[in-house]
Amino acid sequence: MGRSSKVAYGKYGKSIVKKGHKKQTGGGLVAADLSRNKKGKVVQASRSILAKETQTHIASWAKATKQAKRALGLTGFVPVGGKSQTGQQLLAEVRRIYAAAKENVPE
Structure with a gap:
């Protein structure tokens, strides 16, 4: 055996x-x-720790997207960026909110 x-x-x-x-x-x-x-x-x-670090950036972008859609009065699926004028406006607003949120984060 x-x-x-x-x-x-x-x-x-x-x-x-x-x-x-x-x-x-x-x-x-x-x-x-x-x-x-x-x-x-x-x-x-080690992979779990890396994923947690990465997730914070993704979560803050998603939060900024949600706020931007609410600010622009958009509902449903709207591609962020894309070819449409609405998508481009949304992208600009998301970037503005995301940048402001990054500045206010204490390190």
């Missing part, structure tokens, strides 16, 4: 490593490299 593998593959590979049943994932991650996200799923810790 042969030895069992120390590498966890597949859909639940990271979870198996985090629980301690296997030593590492197919990509070489060990238990110390893994953490749980808000939903409880086991994810790569």
